[in-house]
Amino acid sequence: MYLDILVSGLAVGCIYSLIAMSYSLIFRSSGVLNIGTGEFVMVGGLVGYSVISTLTTNYYLSIIIAMVIAGTVGYLANTLVFHPIQKRGGQDVHVLIASIAILISLPQIGALLWGAEPLSFPNNISQGQVNLGVTQISGMSFLIILLSFAIMIVFQVFFRFTRLGQAMRAIADDRIMSQLLGVNNHKYIAIIFLIAGGLTGIAGVLLGPIYYASYDMGTIGVKAFAAAVVGGFGNVTGAVIGGILLGLIEAFGGTMVSSQFRDLILYGILIAVMLFRPTGILGIKQRRDTA
Amino acid sequence: MxxxxxxxxxxxxxxxxxxxxxxxxxxxxxxxxxxxxxxxxxxxxxxxxxxxxxxxxxxxxxxxxxxxxxxxxxxxxxxxxxxxxxxxxxxxxxxxxxxxxxxxxxxxxxxxxxxxxxxxxxxxxxxxxxxxxxxxxxxxxxxxxxxxxxxxxxxxxxxxxxxxxxxxxxxxxxxxxxxxxxxxxxxxxxxxxxxxxxxxxxxxxxxxxxxxxxxxxxxxxxxxxxxxxxxxxxxxxxxxxxxxxxxxxxxxxxxxxxxxxxxxxxxxxxxxxxxxxxxxxxxxxxxxxxxxxxxxxxxxxxxxxxxxxxKQTKETLIKYTKINLSLKKYLSQSKDTNQTILKMDHVTKQFGGVVALDNVDLEVKQGQVFGLIGPNGAGKTTFINTITGLEKPTIGKVTFLDEDISGKPMYYVGAKGMVRTFQTSKLFNSMTVVENVMVGTSTILKNDIGMAILQNKEYHIEEQKAYSIAMSIVNLVGLEDKAFDLCANLSYGHRRLVEIARALASQPKVLFLDEPAAGLNLKERENLKDLIIRLRNEFGITIFIVEHDLNLLSKICDHMAVLNFGKKIADGLPQAVVNDPEVIQAYLGRRDKKHA
Amino acid sequence: MLNVEHLQAFYGNAQALEDISFTVNEGEIVCLIGNNGAGKSTTLMSISGIIKQKQGTIQFNGEDISQLPAHKIVSKGIIQVPEGRRIFPTLTVEENLKIGGFLKGKISKARLEEIYSIFPRLKERRKQLGGSLSGGEQQMLAIGRAMIGEPKLLMLDEPSLGLAPQIIDMIFDSIIALRKSGMTILLIEQNAELALDVSDRAYVVELGKCVLSGECEVLRNDQQIQSIYLGQHEQESVV
Incomplete structure (x- = not known):
């Protein structure tokens, strides 16, 4: 019983981590806090559903297609919305308001295309079990945890060892200096939006079989943001730790309250962290702009 | 009207x-x-x-x-x-x-x-x-x-x-x-x-x-x-x-x-x-x-x-008429020149591997014009930031009028009477010159939510006083014909003066000026010098200036200290400081070596 | 090589540069001197394409580069070491150097070794984070990082900033060594004496305008320069 909760909490936590990483990647490189990040998850979930219910029965293929489409949406959000605002001298508050626009319009587009009813993924995806010798755990949870950790490791390697990853870290450190060394910030920030959108797309398809896919699933973005701030906002490692921690808290806490109050746990944690320890549990200092 | x-x-x-x-x-x-x-x-x-x-x-x-x-x-x-x-x-x-x-x-x-x-x-x-x-x-x-x-x-x-x-x-x-x-x-x-x-x-x-x-x-x-x-x-x-x-x-x-x-x-x-x-x-x-x-x-x-x-550049609405108030009474500070107003003990500030301030001791007396010099990057701005609460000292203690203020937030230090200007002027650009200066009176005024809503007699008296003081200070710094201009449209030199005027309006006990002469032409520099001397002589305001221009400072300071790569290397009367061999050696860099 | 004519630059409404004109020939060290706030750093940032609100011409090897984005200007061979050095604090020393050669593709071990041979201190610290370096080490890293991009024109903004005299000597020795190897350098220094010592020609910038120019030898003996920029020394010698 406890093992099941532990595993499913860990799995949901990994999904939070993926979305939290998306927040952090975009914020660190371009300074944009995309409030609409959760809506990219929705895009991933719904696209994944369509792929698996019409095109193919291969779940992995649906993950890839959803990743590509959500990534494209992320890329377009930068190219059509955030970059033009920043280029014309818009301030953070204008970018923030524009991201609110994404938050309200994307779900409606989702509702128009997919309808307002929650859509269930085929049962065969979520019902398999994995035998671990002594015990059995849910195959879906196992897949989520495995895939999420694989993605996180790939990210670590990418940012640590590749030329592109290093350039992206340089942009995050100092957006002017990176240009002075020939890094085309605009291009790489666009790529980061693509990657970050792709991450949320994967999160959406992974989430679909556990719950369902629907136009209003984007509020998960708020929970993932809670994960990002618990870990220290803007810190990719912190995002992973925060996500897993909150996934577990929600899973165990959820057994104690009735289902309609379950969402209150993470929203409450977000507010509590903001009230009492805004730097997050890792205590990473937020960047201070004194200029 | x-x-x-x-x-x-x-x-x-x-x-x-x-x-x-x-x-x-x-x-x-x-x-x-x-x-x-x-x-x-x-x-x-x-x-x-x-x-x-x-x-x-x-x-x-x-x-x-x-x-x-x-x-x-x-x-x-x-x-x-x-x-x-x-x-x-x-x-x-x-x-x-x-x-x-x-x-x-x-x-x-x-x-x-x-x-x-x-x-x-x-x-x-x-x-x-x-x-x-x-x-x-x-x-x-x-x-x-x-x-x-x-x-x-x-x-x-x-x-x-x-x-x-x-x-x-x-x-x-x-x-x-x-x-x-x-x-x-x-x-x-x-x-x-x-x-x-x-x-x-x-x-x-x-x-x-x-x-x-x-x-x-x-x-x-x-x-x-x-x-x-x-x-x-x-x-x-x-x-x-x-x-x-x-x-x-x-x-x-x-x-x-x-x-x-x-x-x-x-x-x-x-x-x-x-x-x-x-x-x-x-x-x-x-x-x-x-x-x-x-x-x-x-x-x-x-x-x-x-x-x-x-395309409004001037704000024509004048709510109050200026009344005559004694600027002297408003700005004057204690005449006790023996009192230590500001003291730093062993202050060190580190950013990662860079030691910006290294074990600095300093004492400023009431009514002094105190000059801190040093080449660019010697840690002068960090010094002001650390005293005025923008940065916390890594080690050490800052004492202002017998109160330990190290690590206190900037607004607290400002309200206590240590007010600063910035190296690049930070004005409230959407407001006029006189409004900017009126913001400076914030800690002196009492009107808040209640009085603002009621707009009773007391409120009007206070606001009129604030306006009059602000206008007098604008006159003092010589910007009377710019008083109703929006700050966004001011020239560089005028911006610097507005910043000083705004700081003055808060009745500073110590006025910190961070490179006030940077970007000014010769005439503006002369005016600035006169203004600083006047503030000290007429009102007894303690003034702490950070500059790398030794020439300007040695003419107006009562006391000087020299900072180089974060360390204080000299401290004393201007004449003594400029004659200090260590200052000549360090501040002037390679000169001796080159000509040797 | 570099030819700047009637350059004007703006920050929003405020005009930061009014009229800057100067040239740098191949193999020269040219310095811009002037007071704080005169517009020297703004000039470099305009050339590098960081400041986009500008008028006038900036020609590099005969080509107008004034409208190019920053990364294109770097690819033409103009690399700046900006004021305050701007080391990437969360990247290691070696990663900082590699970013310096970003446009050169993969940086070979040999190339890194060349830089380490100029600044051996950097080799000792190559696994350390940039933010943990001392000021002098950061300046070495900043210059090394620019060098690895093989600049045709190296622009140095206040390399002596905040450094101890012996470190300044070291940095300037390396600048002189660079010139001997044929590097063209545009230097900004608040320490006019120091700048005039190492440079061939100098321009004096005041309130966003170039007001004076000439050979360093000549300028050093110029009465006006002495009184304004070397005035501190004059006063010293009087005492």
Whole structure:
């Protein structure tokens, strides 16, 4: 019983981590806090559903297609919305308001295309079990945890060892200096939006079989943001730790309250962290702009 | 002139009043009246969010939630507990304000954190409203909320509700204009323009934002009360975060920082909502596109557009006439030149591997002009930052008038009387020169929310005094013919003077000048020198100047210290310091070696 | 090589540069001197394409580069070491160096060794984070990081900033060594004496305008220059 909760909490936590990483990647490189990040998850979930219910029965293929489409949406959000605002001298508050626009319009587009009813993924995806010798755990949870950790490791390697990853870290450190060394910030920030959108797309398809896919699933973005701030906002490692921690808290806490109050746990944690320890549990200092 | 200023101040209000009156007299259709009442209620919401967003600079995504808190408070008190409407109405505002008070520490955070946390809070509220059992009626809501009875006036027709809502809006509008006129209003605008400069003048930014947040939520609560009684029904839908975003849209459309804009935004979006009623699914998409296009091409809303056409460079409205006040009395400091006013013990400041300040001891006496020199990058600005609370010393202690102030926040240090200028002038660009200087008087004045709303005699006396002092200081620094110019249009040299004038208005005990001569021409440098000497001689203000120009400093300083790569290498009378071989060696770099 | 004519630059409404004109020939060290706030750093940031609101011409090897984005200007061979060095604090020393050669593709071990041979201190610290370095080490890293991009024109903004005299000597020795190897350098220094010592020609910038120019030898003996920029020394010698 406890093992099941532990595993499913860990799995949901990994999904939070993926979305939290998306927040952090975009914020660190371009300074944009995309409030609409959760809506990219929705895009991933719904696209994944369509792929698996019409095109193919291969779940992995649906993950890839959803990743590509959500990534494209992320890329377009930068190219059509955030970059033009920043280029014309818009301030953070204008970018923030524009991201609110994404938050309200994307779900409606989702509702128009997919309808307002929650859509269930085929049962065969979520019902398999994995035998671990002594015990059995849910195959879906196992897949989520495995895939999420694989993605996180790939990210670590990418940012640590590749030329592109290093350039992206340089942009995050100092957006002017990176240009002075020939890094085309605009291009790489666009790529980061693509990657970050792709991450949320994967999160959406992974989430679909556990719950369902629907136009209003984007509020998960708020929970993932809670994960990002618990870990220290803007810190990719912190995002992973925060996500897993909150996934577990929600899973165990959820057994104690009735289902309609379950969402209150993470929203409450977000507010509590903001009230009492805004730097997050890792205590990473937020960047201070004194200029 | 008084009439003209009354017209300018209350013109919109009088106009709005007229329009509302005409509507009340002539519109008979219940549909129109109902729509208009709704527009008025949403406008109250928009105006209250304008205070939080446009003035206190916080994007609250929970405004509909606070609207809902007021609505449910009023509904529950009248429905379940048979309270009188008037009491329930006031309680609606108070409860919303109390809840916002609990959340208020968040108002100190950056705007993105505040936005996200308030979004979460609105989601929580929706869950609470929808699961409140018999108390809230759950998703089905509570029908049959009694009509208001206001001291015998039973409000039960559409027209009467329209009148009630209009009265609330007009009172609120008056409240907002007055609130943002005095000291608090100046502080709001100062914070919006430049937070760092505002806190250097002793303004507690967090507290100011919290005031805006709580008052805004109070009015949102009142609006909620009016709405539930009008519909005689309450349910969770109108208070979801989607509605919060609609209110944000109203404010953004009207333009941040303009109450007139919020009036237009409130009415405009309500009517647009009605027009788009037939296609509810497309409405959010349309609004989303609309917001994005606006943020790209037109980020300052209607108000910004009007401003652009006006091209106003001078503010002609003068609220007060200048009275003669003794500047000497206002600015003068203690004459006890033996007193140590500022002391640093073993102060070290480290940034990663760079030691910016290395074990610095220093003592400044009352009434001195104290010069700190050193080559660029020697740690002089870090030094000022560390004393004035922008940075915390890694090790060591800063004592100001026998009080340990190390690590205290900047506004605290500023309010104690240590006020600074910045290397690149940080002015409140949307305000005039004299208004900038008036912001400096913030810590001296007492008027706050209460006095600003009442605008009693005491308030006017204080404001007139602030204006007169500011004008005298503007004269003192020689900017009298620029007093009503917007700071955004000033030249570099004038900007630096405004910054000094603004700091002076806060009655500084120690005035810190960070490279005041940088970027000035020779004549301006001479004037600056004269001004500094005058401030010391006439008013006894202690002045701490940081410069790398030894030439300028050695002529005006009583005492000098030399900083090089973070270490103090000399400290004494100017003559002694410039003759110190170590100073010559270090400050002048390789000269000896080169010529050897 | 570099030819700047009537350059004007703006920050929003405020005009930061009014009229800057100067040339740098191949193999020269040219310095811009002037007071704080005169517009020297703004000039470099305009050439590098960081400041976009500008008028006038900036020609590099005969080509107008004034409208190019920053990264294109770097690819033409103009690399700046900005004021305050701007080391990437969360990247290691070696990663900082590699970013310096970003446009050169993969940086070979040999190339890194060349830089380490100029600044052996950097090799000792190559696994450390940039933010943990001392000021002098950061300056070495900043110059090394620019060198690895093989600039045709190296622009140095206040290399002596905040450094101890012996470190300044070291940095300037390396600048002189660079010139001997044929590097063209545009130097900004608040320490006019130091700048005039190492440079061939100098321009004096005041309030966003170039007011004076000439050979360093000549300028050093110029009465006006002495009184304004070397004035501190004059006063010293009087005492």
């Amino acid at each position: 008084m009439n003209q200023s009354v017209l300018k101040k209350y013109g919109t209000l009088i106009g709005a009043l007229g329009i509302l009156l005409v509507i009340a007299l002539f519109v008979q259709s219940n549909y129109m009246l109902s729509l208009l009442s709704q527009a008025v209620i949403y406008t109250i919401l928009a105006v209250s969010l304008q205070l939080i967003f446009g003035y206190a600079g916080q994007v609250s995504m929970a405004h509909a939630g606070f609207f809902g808190i007021g609505a449910y408070t009023s509904a529950i008190l009248t429905y379940h507990y048979d309270w009188n409407f008037v009491l329930a109405f006031l309680m609606a505002g108070v409860v919303a304000a109390i809840v916002s008070l609990i959340l208020s520490p968040m108002a100190k955070l950056g705007e993105i954190y505040f936005a996200m946390s308030t979004l979460a809070f609105n989601l929580i509220l929706t869950i609470v409203f929808a699961n409140g059992g018999n108390l809230t009626g759950g998703w089905n809501g509570l029908p049959g909320i009694p009509f208001p009875n206001i001291f015998g006036w039973v409000v039960d027709s559409k027209k009467e509700f329209f009148i009630l809502a209009s009265i609330v809006l007009i009172v609120q509008y008056l409240f907002m204009i007055r609130l943002t006129e005095g000291r608090l209003g100046r502080n709001f605008r100062a914070i919006r323009d430049n937070q760092l400069a505002a806190s250097s003048l002793g303004i507690n930014i967090g507290l100011t934002k919290i005031k805006g947040f709580i008052l805004g939520c109070f009015w949102a609560g009142l609006a909620g009360s009016v709405m539930v009684h009008m519909y005689a029904f309450v349910s969770p839908e109108p208070f979801s975060f989607h509605e919060s975003i609609t209110v944000i849209l109203m404010v953004v459309l009207g333009g941040l920082g303009s109450f007139v804009g919020a009036l237009f935004g409130g009415f405009g979006i309500t009517f647009l909502n009605e027009v788009l009623k037939e296609i509810p699914l497309y409405r959010p998409i349309f609004y989303g596109l609309f917001i994005v296009v606006m943020m790209i091409f037109w980020p300052n809303g209607l108000y910004g557009l009007v401003k652009k056409f006006q």
